[in-house]
Amino acid sequence: MLFNLNADKAPWPKTPLIIQFEITSSCNLNCIYCYAKPFTNKIMRFEDFKYLADKTYNEAKPFEFGILGGEPFLHPQILDIIEYSLGKFPSVGISTNGTLIWKLSKDDLIRLKYAVESGLDLQISLDSHISSIHDAVRGSFNLTLKSLYVLEKYNIPFTIGIVVTSVNAPTLIETVEWLITNFKNIEKIHFENVMPSVIMDRDLYYKLRLKDPIKFWRSITPKLAELSRKYNVYIDLPFTNNANLHYVMQNINYGLCLAGITRAIVKVDGTIVPCELVHTLKLGNLYKEDWHTIWERARKIMLTINEKIVKGLQLKGYGLCRLMNLEKIITPNDIETF
Template sequence: MGKKECGVYESIINRALEIKHPLDVIWELTYRCNEKCEHCYVLQTDRNELSKERCMKILQELADAGVLFITFTGGEPFLREDIFDLISEARRLKFAVTIFTNGTLLGLEECKWLSKKNLRSMEISLYGSKPETHDSITGVQGSFHSTIRAVECLIENGVRVVLKMIVMRKNVNELGELVRYAQECNVRFRWSSVLTPRNDGDVSFMKDMRLSDNELRTITEREFSLDEEPSPDLLLKAFDDLENKIPCSAGHTTCGILPDGTVLACPQFVQGTNNLKDSGFLEIWNESTHFKAIRNITESNLPECETCAAKFFCFRCQAHALLEDGNLLGPSRESCREAFLKLELYESKTKIPATQD
């Protein structure tokens, strides 16, 4: 994205933030998945999925509401038999479509079909540069090779691919190799060390997976991330221009839809009472107590964060704060840890050497 396009994008975000206009929807189409990733926050549930007909109506509602971006995710979205119909309808309605997938269900025919849809991107997770590492994390033997085949097939057919990695103790030493692989493929690469609490609030599984301070410091210092495309949460200047700074775009310009039609400011809030089977999208967006409560949170409501020395390095997650510590207005502890490590690195790099007499 060039400077001119970035400027237009930023102005759109600014205006949307001011008027609380929905721009970006993350839609979890299913909780079903053909992998069993040990760090996944989604519990396999029997939550009823929306029918194809209902999904089509919702897509039209979102278009009428002025939503520009849609991300289809899961679970594994390609487990839905109607996924290609939903993608076609979303593109017919002129949405910029992103799909989060493990890629294992995509063959040559599917890749060729997707190449004709001019998707914003296909975001695919790799959890290691070695088959044994990736497969041990996904819990599925052979998943590494299936994902790699999909990545290379999509690229060969001209689909924009983004590679992603959740970095944990088990795979931290393979981050560099995956960065190099992304460079060889000429695709964008993103990594994150943030683990998400399970959607029942369980955080116990994360203890042995999270990076140590030294591991996190090392990979942060290397600045491995190749992601250069702005996203609503990265355009912090847009937030700085507001009189009352907001801590996250969730509920202001973005929201999530769960497989059963529940609408939340972010899918990671998990629980909600507003459902598209009962109410229209704009009615929920404009009138629900959930969204109003989220929009009332500004930096001034977060006393511990407002005065924090590391706040400019922090990507605080409200949902994580709620799930981990039970306090929507409290710090997001893992975000705190990362922010202070970044502050430490920043200060060490910008420190002016003492003059010698």
């Protein structure tokens, strides 16, 4: 069973375990599978960030804190934001396309190095070692590569994030081997299967997705394990995902996606949504309410959504993702009643 509908007994967290801040809605790339479009060129002022981060720490104390965009390195005070986050939260990560790091001054690179040594998980997105494949979905391969060499020069550890699609899957093993033999500072390689979003063309999604992801990952996992042992690099498969998976295995049977249950995104304007892939389901605004009030509302909304699914609602288009099928499950009027 995918969903536990007993609202009284479900061990729902009073606040999210994983909270990510969108510090800018601007980006310098145009990835074909991007969930953050349309870009609005807004930024969260540093003073506002500190206010919301303090509020989040005091009220929610999440296990994991993430810094997102857009492209976060477009923020003029990105290093201040990173350093402030590290002073607040036990686990801090940032996801970047890596095209701007090479532009940082020597002093800023030293600050970035110290941040990583202090616990920052710096994730750089690179979908292939073959420029034509990477550029077919992301673009600016040469700029990202330039930044990787700068990180090597300054001995800054980093994670590589790879979105797996039908485009790069055939050469994925070669990409991993090329990366870990050319960049000694790679500590982890993190894979994600391409995900749908409310703004992605459905035909494009069906073209990009793996036709049989379980068969694909089974076929390459032995080789990935061999490379991981040989080069002492941690490889994070799509189904070995941190606190979300741990929580669902230990506590509740909601399925692997726990958006709106253990995860939340804080948008530039303070609006809270359950998932970076869905912008329409607004759970509240952190400028106006506290985390406990917002997450109690989230509990009621998610239980209502799940109940409607289990009672026989047929989901089409994006499979079982309850949020991708939001318009068939719950109306704006429903949301306003919570």
